[in-house]
Amino acid sequence: SPSDPDLVERARAAKEKLGDKVFVLGHHYQRDEVIQFADVTGDSFKLARDAAARPEAEYIVFCGVHFMAESADILTGDDQKVVLPDLAAGCSMADMATAEQVAECWDVLTEAGIAEQVVPVSYMNSSADIKAFTGKHGGTICTSSNAQRALEWAFEQGSKVLFLPDQHLGRNTAVRDMGMSLDDCVVYNPHKPNGGLTAEQLRDAKMILWRGHCSVHGRFSMDSVNDVRERIPGVNVLVHPECKHEVVAAADYVGSTEYIIKALEAAPAGSKWAIGTELNLVRRLANRFAPEDKEIVFLDKTVCFCSTMNRIDLPHLVWTLESLAEGNLVNRIEVDRETEQFAKLALERMLALP
Numbered sequence: 179s180p181s182d183p184d185l186v187e188r189a190r191a192a193k194e195k196l197g198d199k200v201f202v203l204g205h206h207y208q209r210d211e212v213i214q215f216a217d218v219t220g221d222s223f224k225l226a227r228d229a230a231a232r233p234e235a236e237y238i239v240f241c242g243v244h245f246m247a248e249s250a251d252i253l254t255g256d257d258q259k260v261v262l263p264d265l266a267a268g269c270s271m272a273d274m275a276t277a278e279q280v281a282e283c284w285d286v287l288t289e290a291g292i293a294e295q296v297v298p299v300s301y302m303n304s305s306a307d308i309k310a311f312t313g314k315h316g317g318t319i320c321t322s323s324n325a326q327r328a329l330e331w332a333f334e335q336g337s338k339v340l341f342l343p344d345q346h347l348g349r350n351t352a353v354r355d356m357g358m359s360l361d362d363c364v365v366y367n368p369h370k371p372n373g374g375l376t377a378e379q380l381r382d383a384k385m386i387l388w389r390g391h392c393s394v395h396g397r398f399s400m401d402s403v404n405d406v407r408e409r410i411p412g413v414n415v416l417v418h419p420e421c422k423h424e425v426v427a428a429a430d431y432v433g434s435t436e437y438i439i440k441a442l443e444a445a446p447a448g449s450k451w452a453i454g455t456e457l458n459l460v461r462r463l464a465n466r467f468a469p470e471d472k473e474i475v476f477l478d479k480t481v482c483f484c485s486t487m488n489r490i491d492l493p494h495l496v497w498t499l500e501s502l503a504e505g506n507l508v509n510r511i512e513v514d515r516e517t518e519q520f521a522k523l524a525l526e527r528m529l530a531l532p
């Protein structure tokens with residue numbers, strides 16, 4: 179929908195007043211009305227890497243979700259303040275693994291006698307607490323663009339991986355990209371005693387997958403894939419690795435949001451694409467490439483935005499920028515020192531992956 183011209187002008191004026199004091203980052207799932215004000219756009223890896231690109235900026239306004247803002251705080255200078263325009267912009271997947279649950283899981287692995295062989299690999303989509311747990315236990319963070327390299331690194335450190343919190347990214351990477359079998363994977367359910375697993379199952383597994391998922395990507399099904407292939411002959415199915423294993427196995431291409439954009443940039447005119455990821459991004463791509471005659475459709479028939487990404491809208495951005503321009507620091511995201519120290523260790527291991 180077209181943005182309110184009055185709000186656009188207010189955001190522009192406040193940003194201009196702030197000048198070099200503000201650095202605005204925007205994740206690819208953000209609304210068009212917000213993304214137009216981003217100095218840098220990216221997938222979660224690129225945004226983590228680029229967060230520290232402007233050490234002179236006093237404020238980093240993160241248009242994305244809570245775990246991304248926490249990661250930016252961890253990776254930037256102590257005098258830089260990270261701001262999330264709406265504090266309710268969380269991620270339901272990240273909420274599926276709490277510090278208490280993960281500590282309990284580690285006890286279960288210790289009881290089963292395998293903790294020493296296990297290396298935790300945590301998806302970026304997790305709280306700073308989970309990242310700190312990961313750093314403390316010798317593990318690394320990964321994103322959807324480097325999950326395979328992170329797992330390869332982890333299997334050089336130990337013989338088993340505890341993958342948190344997205345079971346699908348863990349399974350898809352292990353099975354589709356690294357040739358492991360579905361039998362090498364077990365699912366740890368934090369709501370069941372011992373994760374719902376026997377000590378023997380834990381000892382036999384290579385990949386211990388946390389029972390978390392993304393509800394947005396969980397909506398894509400085999401029906402969505404079969405239906406679009408029937409409707410659009412010759413269509414290329416391109417999905418995010420947070421989709422279920424069967425969907426990823428049936429897709430032609432799989433990758434992060436940044437990968438999806440690059441794939442469409444490289445696609446020939448006249449090609450047809452069905453995209454399985456969040457709708458703001460798919461719509462933006464469909465509009466961008468329509469004049470080049472690339473047909474781009476959403477993989478499912480129903481609408482599916484990420485409701486928490488969508489919480490960051492133009493009114494919230496205007497309020498944030500105007501507050502900062504008036505010297506009011508609002509909605510700061512600040513990770514405590516001890517958590518930060520260990521979480522940073524895990525994030526830096528990711529940034530150092532080959």
Ligand code: 13P
Nearest residue numbers: 221222223321322434435
């Ligand atoms: P990307 O790292 O691919 O941008 O994914 C982030 C995310 O939250 C996907 O749901």
Ligand code: SF4
Nearest residue numbers: 269270271392394484
């Ligand atoms: Fe979290 Fe899914 Fe939204 Fe990504 S799309 S931020 S994983 S809820």
